[in-house]
Amino acid sequence: MRDWGIRQWATAAAGTALTLLVLGLPAVLIPNGIFAREIEPTWWSHPVWVAASVLSGLLLATYTRPVPEGSDGPGGGRGLGGGLLAWFAIGCPVCNKIVLLALGTSGAMAWFAPLQPFLAAAGIVLLVVALRARLRANASCPLPTSARGSHGSD
Structure with missing residues (x-):
């Protein structure tokens, strides 16, 4: 990550902000008028979020x-899985329709x-494992420089 440029850091900042909204609004960690929460968030919900x-x-x-080339690289499925698990973890247990249908309120x-x-x-x-896999893949396959090798002055 120390070799990242403005583009990567701007993407990281925008992705973080978007994920804060996507996870925080339905979990009502960001107070809003669209979603409601029956049970207060746990002490660890905000740090996990x-x-x-x-x-x-x-x-x-x-x-x-x-x-x-030809690869989406490692980590894609783990990243999605990690995000979904975090969403289930920080949400209200009795506000989640999937959980309510499967277990009922008492369950x-x-x-x-x-x-x-x-x-x-x-x-x-899962998010850490996915990030580590992606960073390793990027480090092992550095970008070719456009000045070298592409103009064929051999």
Whole structure:
């Protein structure tokens, strides 16, 4: 990341801001009039929200720099999975329609709510693994310089 230019850092900042909104609005970590929350966020919801957003922004920035031709590079599925797990982790357990349909209100509180910290940890780990894989792929395949080799003065 120390070799990143303005483009990568701007992408990381924009990706972080977008992820903060995408995760924070429906989880009502950003107060808004569109979504409501029945149960107050846990003490760890805000740090997980910020960490997942920063990691997602950094991961997005790795896609502004090419990886080996014909490859989307490593990390794509893990990044998406990490973001989804973080979203489930920071959301209200009884406001999530999927959880309510599967477990009911009492099941959401008895079974899903205690799992949320583990979902948060798994989401952050997946985002870190995806970011590490993308950074390694980018470092192992540096960009060719346009001044060298492309004008064929051999």
